[in-house]
Amino acid sequence: MTDGPRGRVVLDVRGLAVERPSGAQPLRDVRLRVRAGECVVVVGSSGSGKTTLLRALLGLLPPSAQVTGSAVVCGTEVVGAPERALRRLRGGTVGYVGQDPFASFDPLRSVGHHVAEAWRARGGGPPGDAVAERLTALGIADAARRARHRPHAWSGGMLQRASIAAAGAHTPLLTLADEPTSALDADLADGVLTALRRDSRALLMVSHDLRLARTVADRIAVLHEGRIVEDGPAADVLARPAHPAAVALVEALPAPRTPPRRPARGGPPVVTARGLTRRYPGAGTVVSDLGLDVRPGEFLALTGPSGAGKSTALRLLAGIERPDAGELLHAGAPVWSDGRRRSPRGGWVMPVDQDPRAGLDPRWPVWRTLAEPRGRSGARGRAAAVAAARAALDSAGLTGVDPRARPAELSTGQCQRVAILRALAARPALLVADEPTSALDTVTAAAVLRLLRAAADAGTALIVVSHDTALMSQAADRIIRLAPPPSAAAR
Known part of the structure; x- marks a missing residue:
């Protein structure tokens, strides 16, 4: 992390709730803090509200969703904030890495154009070889040439790294990352997370992967049925989970083993x-x-x-x-x-x-x-x-x-x-x-x-x-x- 001594609160969420027109409540009374220099990983079962939380913090939920409570992001209250104020936050003050890298890229434009848009959206252009340099730092070989290719010529893991390069272009005060390593193998994910944390002044990350969370998180918060039910130092939550939802997640961690030998079925190959x-x-x-x-x-x-x-x-x-x-x-x-x-x-x-x-x-x-x-x-x-x-x-x-x-x-x-x-x-x-x-x-x-x-x-x-x-x-x-x-x- 790059923001000096840890302590200043950059994200303060109090009583945040989201209700959809159907009456469903994906978030209920969420309370969470992230400080400068800190990495907090939010984990939880599918449908617990993890992505909804990040979208609420960015003001990206549909107008039909009713958002109540408070979420102060880098000094700005985002609940009820006008779109103009939210736009000032996004990209410069708050970086965002989405879950689906293919959905983040225009298929008709080059990958380099997408990364450079992080600067153009703020009224300028990338300085010098900044695009190629950021991609190279994230493990993309021959980045200057590859950046000219369109997204279909890149793997999902490569595109996710390009998304991370764009999100950190302005060294935001807070980076929000939604499953940033879901398209990466374990070895590459470790390196990408290390780079993401290094380039973030503060990081709030949603992840399903407790093994990776262990390597980068200062704190782990467990989200269950729209509420934070456990929040503590990463080592403590993983070693001694208290809430049943946290216990289930930890116990379901797979351990490598040799695939079992089952009797071969007859018949010709499919x-x-x-x-x-x-x-x-x-x-x-x-x-x-x-x-x-x-x-x-x-x-x-x-x-x-x-x-x-x-x-x-x-x-x-x-x-x-x-x-x-x-x-x-x-x-x-x-x-x-x-x-x-x-x-x-x-x-x-x-x-x-x-x-x-x-x-x-x-x-x-x-x-x-x-x-x-x-x-x-x-x-x-x-x-x-x-x-x-x-x-x-x-x-x-x-x-x-x-x-x-x-x-x-x-x-x-x-x-x-x-x-x-x-x-x-x-x-x-x-x-x-x-x-x-x-x-x-x-x-x-x-x-x-x-x-x-x-x-x-x-x-x-x-x-x-x-x-x-x-x-x-x-x-x-x-x-x-x-x-x-x-x-x-x-x-």
Whole structure:
């Protein structure tokens, strides 16, 4: 931290509450302080209100949300403050790192343009080579050239580091970070968090990862059902949690282990890949000579550092993206033939996105989302579809979720399990999931992992991308670690 002696209060939250038009209260009587030079990490289960808290502090909640109480940010009361006052705070006084790096970037502009916008928004431009220098400091090799690329040529981990570079451009008095390492492997996350803390005068971070919180936090605050239920020195909270919510989070921490050996299932491979290679203009080779077989009922995890091509490999294996070289077979038949994609049947392969909301229609209730893959039978079948959705939700530990609710009414963890249930409703032979637990707390991540393991035990082949090897070792049959090709080693 860079703000001299610790002690001056830069964030003082007293009785902060948020109520939505539906009557839901994601935050209730929140009380929290952050001092200069201090790093406070807020943890809690999915749906506890962590992201809502940061958005309330930035004045970014929708006008329909009723915000009461007090939140003084660097001397400015943000509750009820006019937009002009909030704009003066954002970027200069208060930095912000969002949870989804892809949503933070304009796909039509370069990454460097986005980082430079941090200066342009304050009425100037980046001094000298400031953009490349900040990216280099966060581990981006050949930053000046790579900054000219558009976001699609960068991995999620690289984009998250670019977001951090932009957030710290003016060395703000307070930095708010929402899951800043959710797209990073553990080794890279340690380095990025160290840099984020070093460049922040004070840091309030939301995170699901207690292991990383242990390394950087001075204090940990546990948010449960909209309230801070425990707040103390990081070592004390992790070693001797007092509130049941804190105890559950600590006890759910995964420990690395060797994946259990399960009896191999018979039958031919569901997926066969030989020499799959993918290149992107300007980024070089992203996946090189990938070969593997996946059999029915097998849970295969693809891990590796940020930029190793995990997500690209997943899209190749699913037949979503066409390789530049190599052969891909689904159920023994070529996927790419005569320039066209072929599938054994509709729904044979089903994807689960890293961002579960991206795969759910925001206008549809849960029951319709779960009924759609099997075909709907109109109004006559609605009651049966709602009942079937309720049973599916119960099986996934979502007993309290109303089948008539829409995605906006659910937490991220609830949406992720709904997305998996939707994929399984099509009875796929292959389910592919890209970082399905990356932004989830330890308890919810364990629940998602149990759901995926149950799908494999029922005969579905699974390929799951994850940067969390310890978590994958709890359920996967096999783990393959990908390494970046030479041309992409710094991605």
